Amino acid sequence: MTDLEVRTACVDDVPGVEPLVADALSRLATLRGGVALLEMIGLPQGAGPEEVSSALCGQALLAATTIVATLSGSVVGVAVVVRTEAGLDLIGVHTARSMRRRRIGTTLLDAARAIASELGVRFEALALPGDQTVKSLLEAGGFKARLLRMAADR
Numbered sequence: 001m002t003d004l005e006v007r008t009a010c011v012d013d014v015p016g017v018e019p020l021v022a023d024a025l026s027r028l029a030t031l032r033g034g035v036a037l038l039e040m041i042g043l044p045q046g047a048g049p050e051e052v053s054s055a056l057c058g059q060a061l062l063a064a065t066t067i068v069a070t071l072s073g074s075v076v077g078v079a080v081v082v083r084t085e086a087g088l089d090l091i092g093v094h095t096a097r098s099m100r101r102r103r104i105g106t107t108l109l110d111a112a113r114a115i116a117s118e119l120g121v122r123f124e125a126l127a128l129p130g131d132q133t134v135k136s137l138l139e140a141g142g143f144k145a146r147l148l149r150m151a152a153d154r
């Protein structure tokens with residue numbers, strides 16, 4: 001898609017990002033590890049789409065950066081990267097349902113990878129166990145699982 005733009009999110013993106021975040025949050029609630037992933041970036045348990053979108057677009061979460069993909073000014077995709085001691089992790093990527101399989105996810109993945117490259121740090125992506133679409137996106141981009149972190153508690 002030629003007019004697809006990718007950039008860092010700002011507060012003006014909150015209304016456009018919110019429906020995507022609402023969909024991602026309802027999906028996360030069904031996935032093992034989803035709540036822990038939100039906690040990991042400092043989001044309070046039970047935070048709703050508006051609160052989460054404001055925190056993400058306002059770049060208010062410690063060490064997290066939010067990227068948006070827009071098409072003709074409308075937000076069609078969102079990704080969140082987190083800076084860690086070891087490098088940069090892509091911790092979430094979401095494309096609007098009606099816009100999937102048009103390389104928006106790949107463009108966001110490439111943008112996240114470019115940030116790590118600019119910083120000169122290693123880049124990795126996280127995927128939750130049941131999140132097959134994200135795993136497929138990553139595998140299509142040449143990523144392979146290196147470590148499965150397993151827990152007995154939740």
Ligand SMILES: CC(C)(COP(=O)(O)OP(=O)(O)OC[C@H]1O[C@@H](n2cnc3c(N)ncnc32)[C@H](O)[C@@H]1OP(=O)(O)O)[C@@H](O)C(=O)NCCC(=O)NCCS
Nearest residue numbers: 092093094095100101102103104105106133134136137140
């Ligand atoms: C994962 C996701 C971001 C992919 O976005 P997308 O814009 O459709 O991805 P792309 O078009 O760049 O896909 C690139 C390649 O990845 C693979 N792929 C992506 N989605 C796939 C799917 N559902 N099934 C199989 N392969 C898939 C394909 O190889 C695809 O290439 P192709 O379309 O030429 O076959 C999207 O499916 C999504 O938002 N899923 C929900 C994720 C989510 O909300 N998780 C919880 C919070 S993070």
